Structures are given as structure tokens and as C-alpha cells.
Amino acid sequence: MRFRHKAVAGLATLLLPLAGLVGLASPAQAATSATATYAKPSDWGTGFEGKWTVKNTGTTTISSWTVEWDFPSGTSVTSAWDADVTSAGTHWTAKNKSWNGSLAPGASVSFGFNGAGTGSPSNCKLNGGSCDGTSVPGDAAPTAPGTPTASEITNTSVKLAWSAATDDKGVKNYDVLRGGTKVATVTTTSYTDTGLTAGTDYSYTVQARDTADQTGPVSGARAVRTTGGTTDPPPTGDKVKLGYFTEWGVYGRNYHVKNLVTSGSAAKITHINYAFGNVKNGQCTVDDTYAAYDKAYTADQSVSGTADTWDQPLRGNFNQLRQLKAKYPHIKVLYSFGGWTYSGGFGQAAANATAFAKSCKAVVEDPRWADVFDGIDIDWEYPNACGLTCDTSGPAAFRTLSQALRTEFGANYLVTAAITADGSSGGKLDAADYGGAAQYLDWYNVMTYDYFGAFDKDGPTAPHSPLTSYAGIPAAGFNSADAIAKLKAKGVPSAKLLLGIGFYGRGWTGVTQSAPGGTATGAAPGTYEAGIEDYKVLKNSCPATGTIAGTAYAHCGTNWWSYDTPSTIAGKMTWAKNQGLGGAFFWEFSGDTSNGELVSAINSGL
Incomplete structure (x- = not known):
């Protein structure tokens, strides 16, 4: 959750089982036995989504896996995720990624693909043996080398x-x-x-x-x-690396624009979303005017090293962002409106989308700070669905709003949106026309976090930002891979999708079980909010003890936390690149360490 402003991806216990499960697997008794099962979660006529699940049904760890199958002529894999998929004629082979090859007894992992044609797989083999678990080669994969x-x-x-x-x-x-x-x-x-x-x-x-x-693992x-370096930013490549900067962070968190410089993060990002502007009476407005453009900075607090004066026309965060852009000209800044707290105003805004768009442009282009912002980001939680409040504006409202913003801002401004990552059948991604709206937007910030947390105080414990599904996940479709696959199926180009990373953890207390799926008694204590804690705190107070579904979890005392680390972020960035995504974004800068560990991991990974 983006603390007091970000939505839970979904609070209800869900959902429907995956359709089309093919019976290619059954329990087996061998010590190194494993199974592979195939499912077809969706079919849109001209293509389909396929999904394989590999499960270790034996008593010893499997260090790597390879699934092979045949498709009839005319059926093929067009793109894949969470496995390296190759073909020789009609024979297809999928090998594990570096981060998901190891399966403990009872554990499972899934990979998926988009396909063309109407055929089903046949002649399945898992690690050279049958997919029903009756025979798996006994040759063990190597162990992990020591940390370099x-x-x-x-x-x-x-x-x-x-x-x-x-x-x-x-x-x-x-x-x-x-x-x-x-x-x-x-x-x-x-x-x-x-x-x-x-x-x-x-x-x-x-x-x-x-x-x-x-x-092996x-x-x-x-x-x-590396040694040396200057304030000149290194090349950022063609991927978007975007971070949210919170307006209120200058207070209790004592996090300012200059921290982007001292942490080294400014040289490693491409975009900043300034959060949040408010939505009142169907219009965009500045929320905290003092923090935004009036707060005075001393010389040592300022990006430029020059103190603000009492009579200068612009101070506050906006002036600091101006100084940051002068120092790092490659950075683009977008003004983000809405968020968890302020999304209730979007319904009225959508009723007169043209007037709303004009009000937003007037704020962004205010003569006092017109040079600061390069675009606008809309964070509506959630169109035609429920967040802090419920919206009933209909499935077309979000597309109408997006079209009005593009018409008003034109081609020279960035227009983006942060959206739900609920990949469940009939969930929030199905409530609004995200496919139709995409043509008007530069990209979507897909909020692939806050899937699970202590808002379900009794548990079960589960990672709040799973990259993939896993055996025992509390809700089907609540993972990054399913959300991205659903958006692609709706026609959203891969390059217009950014993967979301949380720079914080979600946690429970009263937990005795180290592995996910344990019961709890409530939210773990947090610095600013129960059940939530910054990565910079958790990395020392409750270090990660395991990984699942591409993210990390930690059990310390009676507390259980899940959060991303530099290592899991590296895996997620590799996945994002393999999916052809436009890049990644994160919520938010102040959760990172003083030397920007997580920003560095995103930059290196992309």
C-alpha cells in the first residue's frame, strides 16, 4: 500500500479456479518425483494463455527443471514468462530461470505463455521423465557457489x-x-x-x-x-525507471529532494511522480501548498546549495525539483493526482472530463512552476470499483477521462496512469476499459504490490508483491504475472506497462510458522503505520529468511514480513525485460537506504 494514499490490490477472498486444467499429473511415490500440469486460463479466439505448474511431490529438493511437450502443427508459443522457452519444429522446451529452479519438497512454481492456434500439448516430459511423477532422472543439479x-x-x-x-x-x-x-x-x-x-x-x-x-541455484x-564518478548521470537506456516522491515526506520522514542527490538515486532514474495533487469538485488542485511551493530551504538542505529567500517567487518542493532538473537534465517530472485518499473525486471529474482536463493543465502549467512538470499522472483507485470509496461511473469513464487529458495536454506532455494489478477473473482490471484507454496514455504504472497484508489480520501470511502464483496463494490472479498477462490480453502493448516495486514490507504478528501460509493475530508494529515498514528498517530489524514467487519474506520472533530486496528486484527486472515491459516504477523513495540500494538494483536490472 502506498501508506495512507495507496490502495490494496484486493481485499476480498477470491476467486474462481483456473479453467481448462489438463490431467497430465498425478501423485507419485519416488523420493525425487515431480509433476507438471497444464492449464489454459484464458482464450480470446485468435490466441490463448497457457500455464504450466511444476510441483516437487518427492522428499528431496529439485535444483532445476525442464518441461518438454509437443504442439500440433499450427499451434505455437508467441511469448513466455518465468521460463526460457525454445522450440524445434513442433517440439517445445521450457527451462527454469536462474531464480526459480530450486523446488523444496512440496513446493511448486508456474510459468506461462501466450500462444497462437487451438491445439493442446501432448507427450509431456519433466526433466526427461514423465510428467505424472513416476520417473524423474536422479542426476542432481550442482549446489549454489559461495557468495562472491x-x-x-x-x-x-x-x-x-x-x-x-x-x-x-x-x-x-x-x-x-x-x-x-x-x-x-x-x-x-x-x-x-x-x-x-x-x-x-x-x-x-x-x-x-x-x-x-x-x-543450480x-x-x-x-x-x-566502482570508484570515481561525477554528478553527470550515466546512460539510462530506453527503459523507464520511475520513482514516487511524496509531498508529505518532508515532514515526519524528513525526506527531501536533495536526498535523491546524496543517495545517488537521481543519476539512476528517468522519471519522478510527485504525489499527490488533490481532486476536488471535479478539478485538479494542489494539496499541501506549503510543502509544494512555500517551504523555505536553507543552503545545506537545498539541491543547489543556495538558501531560499523570503521574497523569491517559488520555494518548497517545486523549486527543489527545478534545481534537481538543472543538475540532472535527463529527469522528467510528472504531477500525480489522486491516490488512495483523493480518488473519491474522480467520479465527479469523469462526469465532465473536458473541464477536469483543463483544470489539471492549469495547475501543471501555472506560470510559477510551468518548467518543473513534463506531464501528468492519474492515480484513480479505482474506476467503476471500490477503493477507499466505491465508484459507479461505469466501465467507459476511465477511457473518457484519459482521452480528455490527452486532447488537452497534447503530444508534447506525458500522460500516464497508475492502475490496479488485480489479475483475477472479474476483478478490478475487468471493471474498466483499460485496453481502450491505453491508446491515449504513454504508459501504465501497474501497482503490483499490496496483494496481501495484515488488513486480513488473521492471515494467512503471504507475500504482498508476488511476481508469480504459487501453491497455496490466498487468491488466484493476485500476482504480477497474471496482471501483466491480463493487460496484454486486453491489447495493452508490453512497452506501455511498468512493473511496480514496493520499497516497504507488509507484516503480521503472532506468527509461529516461518513459511508463508501461517496464521496471525494482527498487524506487526510499524514506524508510521501498523503492518507496514520501510525496507531500510526491515533489512536490519528482520532480515529475509526465504523467498517465494520471486520476492522475499522474513520471520523474526513472532513477526512475519514480506518485502523486496536487491536480489529479488534483480529477478523481477530480468522478468520485466523478458516480458518486453517499458520499465519499472516504485513506491516510494524514502523507503530506500541512504545510499539507494533498491534504486540501484532497479537501474542495474534494467
Whole structure:
């Protein structure tokens, strides 16, 4: 949740089971047995979504998996996620990603794809054996190498070394991954990475491969910052890297625009959403005028190093953002309106969308700060559905509002929207015309977090930002992969979708079970709100003890938390790139460490 302003992805216990389950699996008794099952969650006539689930039904851990099947001629995979899918004629092969190959006894993992044609899979094989769990090859994958050490760090290079992995038939080589992407394959236990950028943060892991070409789990991550560097930003590439800056953060959180500079984050982002403007009487308005354009900054608090004067025409956050853009010209700033608290005004706004759009442009183009903003972001929680209040404006209202904003702002401004990530059947993504509205917007910030939390005080405990589904997830469709797949199926281009990352955790107390699915007695204590805590606090107070569905969780004492770490963010960024997404965004800057660990992970990963 974006604390007092962001919505829960869904509060109700859901939903319908996945349709079209094909009976390719049954329980097996072998110690290393596993099953693979196929389902078709959706079919839109010209194509379909397919989903495979691999489950370890044995008593020993499976370190990697490969699913093979045949499609009839005319049926094919057009895109896939959470697995590397290849084909040879009509024979298809899917191998695990670096982050989801290891399956403990009883654990499962799913991967999906969009397909063309009408055929169904046949001749399924899992790790060379049958998919019904009766035979799985006994050749074990290698263990994880030791967490690499870093030495001889220069402006452009670093030497890495790690302890060897073990394997029953011998380790052949090691893949070195930077930010989750392979940069080298070596036969020794050291590697020197070159061609790096001065003054830049990197994250390295290592993965072993045995003589049978099986890959094992990745090692722990080693963060490295090269020496040197200036305030000039490094190239950001073509992916959007957007962070929310909260207007109220300058008070209790004591987080200011200058923190983007001192943390190193400003050099690693492309866009900032300033949150939030209010929506009153069908119009856009500035919310806290003091924080926005009146608060005076001393020289040491200011981005420019110059103190504000009592009679200057613009002070506050807006002036600090102006100074930030002068220092980092590549950054674009959007004014975000709405959020969890202020979305109740959108229904009235949609009733006269043209007047609303004109009011928003008047705020964005106010002569005092017209040079600060490059666009507008609408955070309506939720069109034709319930958030803090319930909206009944109808499924077309969001599209109408988006069209009016584009007409008013024109092609030279960015127009974007933060939207629900409820991928369930008949859920919030089905309540409004997100597919039709996409043509008017530059991108969607898909809020792939807040799926689960202590708003269900008794549990079950579950990660609030799962990348994929998993066995025992409390609600079907409440994960990033399902939400992105649904938006793609509605016709939204991949490049117009940004994956959401929360810089905070959600937690319960009264929990005795370390694994997800435990019962609880209420919300865990939090600095600003029960059940919520910043990453910068949790990384030390309750370090991660496990991962599931591409994100991390932690059990300490009787408290249970879930949150993203630099390592899980690296995996999510790899997934986003493989999906062809336009980039990523996060809520929000002040939850990060003082040296911007999570921003660095997003930047490196993209």
C-alpha cells in the first residue's frame, strides 16, 4: 500500500479456479518425483494463455527443471514468462530461470505463455521423465557457489572470487551474473569484470553448471560500487525507471529532494511522480501548498546549495525539483493526482472530463512552476470499483477521462496512469476499459504490490508483491504475472506497462510458522503505520529468511514480513525485460537506504 494514499490490490477472498486444467499429473511415490500440469486460463479466439505448474511431490529438493511437450502443427508459443522457452519444429522446451529452479519438497512454481492456434500439448516430459511423477532422472543439479567476494575495484573493473559449488558428477563451469544478467561463463572460481562505469552500483551473483548442463541455484549477491564518478548521470537506456516522491515526506520522514542527490538515486532514474495533487469538485488542485511551493530551504538542505529567500517567487518542493532538473537534465517530472485518499473525486471529474482536463493543465502549467512538470499522472483507485470509496461511473469513464487529458495536454506532455494489478477473473482490471484507454496514455504504472497484508489480520501470511502464483496463494490472479498477462490480453502493448516495486514490507504478528501460509493475530508494529515498514528498517530489524514467487519474506520472533530486496528486484527486472515491459516504477523513495540500494538494483536490472 502506498501508506495512507495507496490502495490494496484486493481485499476480498477470491476467486474462481483456473479453467481448462489438463490431467497430465498425478501423485507419485519416488523420493525425487515431480509433476507438471497444464492449464489454459484464458482464450480470446485468435490466441490463448497457457500455464504450466511444476510441483516437487518427492522428499528431496529439485535444483532445476525442464518441461518438454509437443504442439500440433499450427499451434505455437508467441511469448513466455518465468521460463526460457525454445522450440524445434513442433517440439517445445521450457527451462527454469536462474531464480526459480530450486523446488523444496512440496513446493511448486508456474510459468506461462501466450500462444497462437487451438491445439493442446501432448507427450509431456519433466526433466526427461514423465510428467505424472513416476520417473524423474536422479542426476542432481550442482549446489549454489559461495557468495562472491570483490577486490581490486577500480573506476571500470572489479575482481570477483567465490567458493566452488559441488555436484555428484562434477561442475563444468560457472555463469557470472551482473544484475541478474549473465556477463561471462568461466571454468575457474574467479572473474574480472571490465568496462564498468565509474561511481556506479552493481550486484553480482554466480551460478554453477554440471557436466549434464544442469544449472543450480544462484549464489548470494555481492554489491559493488566502482570508484570515481561525477554528478553527470550515466546512460539510462530506453527503459523507464520511475520513482514516487511524496509531498508529505518532508515532514515526519524528513525526506527531501536533495536526498535523491546524496543517495545517488537521481543519476539512476528517468522519471519522478510527485504525489499527490488533490481532486476536488471535479478539478485538479494542489494539496499541501506549503510543502509544494512555500517551504523555505536553507543552503545545506537545498539541491543547489543556495538558501531560499523570503521574497523569491517559488520555494518548497517545486523549486527543489527545478534545481534537481538543472543538475540532472535527463529527469522528467510528472504531477500525480489522486491516490488512495483523493480518488473519491474522480467520479465527479469523469462526469465532465473536458473541464477536469483543463483544470489539471492549469495547475501543471501555472506560470510559477510551468518548467518543473513534463506531464501528468492519474492515480484513480479505482474506476467503476471500490477503493477507499466505491465508484459507479461505469466501465467507459476511465477511457473518457484519459482521452480528455490527452486532447488537452497534447503530444508534447506525458500522460500516464497508475492502475490496479488485480489479475483475477472479474476483478478490478475487468471493471474498466483499460485496453481502450491505453491508446491515449504513454504508459501504465501497474501497482503490483499490496496483494496481501495484515488488513486480513488473521492471515494467512503471504507475500504482498508476488511476481508469480504459487501453491497455496490466498487468491488466484493476485500476482504480477497474471496482471501483466491480463493487460496484454486486453491489447495493452508490453512497452506501455511498468512493473511496480514496493520499497516497504507488509507484516503480521503472532506468527509461529516461518513459511508463508501461517496464521496471525494482527498487524506487526510499524514506524508510521501498523503492518507496514520501510525496507531500510526491515533489512536490519528482520532480515529475509526465504523467498517465494520471486520476492522475499522474513520471520523474526513472532513477526512475519514480506518485502523486496536487491536480489529479488534483480529477478523481477530480468522478468520485466523478458516480458518486453517499458520499465519499472516504485513506491516510494524514502523507503530506500541512504545510499539507494533498491534504486540501484532497479537501474542495474534494467
